[in-house]
Amino acid sequence: MNFLIYILIVLALFFFMEFMAWFTHKYVMHGFLWVLHKDHHIRDGRKVEWNDVFAVIFAVPSILLIYFGVVNPNYYLLSAGIGILLYGMAYFMFHDVYVHQRIPILRNFSNRYLRATVKAHLEHHNPHAHYNYGFLIAPLKYYLEEFSRKKAAQK
DSSP states (O other): OHHHHHHHHHHHHHHHHHHHHHHHIIIIIIIITHHHHGGGGSOSOOSOOGGGHHHHHHHHHHHHHHHHHHHTTOHHHHHHHHHHHHHHHHHIIIIIIIISOSSOOOOSOOOHHHHHHHHHHHHHTSTTOOOOOOSSSOOHHHHHHHHHHHHHHHO
16 A cells, blocks of 8 residues: 555655646746846757756755655655656656657657647746746647647548
């Protein structure tokens, strides 16, 4: 039974991190730490950006939770750290690898979820856009548009 609780903690932290990423993106990255994030909105082909500092900041809680979860041992802490780690890996693969092609792989892989989420993120990069702060979950309208586009193409 405890194994199920640990799995639920991993999943809960994974999804909670999307909220944390949205909140931090909107109020911190586009707020008082814009100085670190603004170079991410200038797409000039660089492989390293000041914005990458946020990856280190977000990794610290995961590293600490995993470390103390293993050393103590405390599977609740370990599960929380793993949930954050898995979100970080998903974020990196989607945002840095797939969307921005900072590592040029996964170029031709696509589905409705990815197209809708990528569209929302790319619209966020519009210089006048002040919306779409999520990373792995876009506003519902993008998924509905993609679903409608797919249905129209089938007719």
